[in-house]
Amino acid sequence: xxxxxxxxxxxxxxxxxxxxxxxxxxxxxxxxxxxxxxxxxxxxxxxxxxxxxxxxxxxxxxxxxxxxxxxxxxxxxxxxxxxxxxxxxxxxxxxxxxxxxxxxxxxxxxxxxxxxxxxxxxxxxxxxxxxxxxxxxxxxxxxxxxxxxxxxxxxxxxxxxxxxxxxxxxxxxxxxxxxxxxxxxxxxxxxxxxxxxxxxxxxxxxxxxxxxxxxxxxxxxxxxxxxxxxxxxxxxxxxxxxxxxxxxxxxxxxxxxxxxxxxxxxxxxxxxxxxx
Numbered sequence: 414x415x416x417x418x419x420x421x422x423x424x425x426x427x428x429x430x431x432x433x434x435x436x437x438x439x440x441x442x443x444x445x446x447x448x449x450x451x452x453x454x455x456x457x458x459x460x461x462x463x464x465x466x467x468x469x470x471x472x473x474x475x476x477x478x479x480x481x482x483x484x485x486x487x488x489x490x491x492x493x494x495x496x497x498x499x500x501x502x503x504x505x506x507x508x509x510x511x512x513x514x515x516x517x518x519x520x521x522x523x524x525x526x527x528x529x530x531x532x533x534x535x536x537x538x539x540x541x542x543x544x545x546x547x548x549x550x551x552x553x554x555x556x557x558x559x560x561x562x563x564x565x566x567x568x569x570x571x572x573x574x575x576x577x578x579x580x581x582x583x584x585x586x587x588x589x590x591x592x593x594x595x596x597x598x599x600x601x602x603x604x605x606x607x608x609x610x611x612x613x614x615x616x617x618x619x620x621x622x623x624x625x626x627x628x629x630x631x632x633x634x635x636x637x638x639x640x641x642x643x644x645x646x647x648x649x650x651x652x653x654x655x656x657x658x659x660x661x662x663x664x665x666x667x668x669x670x671x672x673x674x675x676x677x678x679x680x681x682x683x684x685x686x687x688x689x
Contacts, residue, residue, distance in 0.1 A: 447665070449522055452494035455663075458530060460608035461629040462599065464619055465495050468633065468647045473640040474616050478511055483636040487667030492613075495632060497523035499536045499611035501564075501602050505618035506542035514538065515552035516561045537607060539564040540580075541618060543592035545571045554579040566598045588621075595622055620650030623657050628677045631659065637669035 447455065467483045468474050476482040484492075496502060497519055504514065517535050519527070524534045538553065540563055549555070553563050557579070565580045568587040576582065585597040595618075602610060612622060622628050633647070659675040666672065 500609040501537040501607040508615035616649035620648040635671040
């Protein structure tokens with residue numbers, strides 16, 4: 414792939430030492446089609462915190478309150494691969510309500526790869542909630558059995574009795590806004606051996622995680638639509654005092670969808686991804 418901008422060297426280095434002074438046209442993506450096993454190899458096995466989001470070209474993260482209109486088949490394959498990489502899927506309670514999450518099932522191919530890597534058949538689903546105001550009839554609870562119950566990460570002092578039969582409830586310190594501290598939640602997850610963390614948002618959760626420097630890599634699907642309006646953007650918190658810098662690591666494409674892989678903050682190179 415060719416994509417160069419001022420100040421960056423050509424991918425793979427430059428033999429003549431000439432600095433880039435302008436944009437170079439990026440040709441349409443070409444190459445081998447990546448299936449689930451190839452995507453899992455591309456993602457590697459490193460521990461860390463990754464976030465996965467989809468947004469329209471104008472930055473909208475939902476249409477009619479849900480993400481469904483923005484996602485396509487290729488985006489869903491990448492979603493499954495990222496879930497196959499992680500030990501725990503960390504999601505805000507608002508997203509659980511809006512998107513109707515249930516038990517996280519993975520294809521047999523991915524389960525087999527996870528087994529070879531020493532991982533459980535499916536990731537734990539951990540829900541951040543500052544109120545425990547979740548309906549036990551939600552699929553995430555009603556469809557779960559003893560081995561697939563979600564974790565609820567919350568703060569002390571709330572009435573746990575209603576949800577105790579349906580989830581493992583973990584109390585952590587509260588942040589300044591009274592919600593569960595995400596750094597404290599990540600510390601508890603790591604202590605439980607869940608060291609590969611994937612967040613699927615929503616926009617408020619992702620905003621706090623990015624702002625606090627908690628995300629190592631961001632995977633962003635750009636859906637080829639323009640939505641308009643004043644709805645949720647990919648990040649839904651007040652403007653950061655300091656910009657969160659990203660380094661582009663890789664680009665995938667399918668039809669008119671573009672999939673961007675960024676490292677967040679201090680640049681680093683992950684297995685399978687080279688700066689482009």
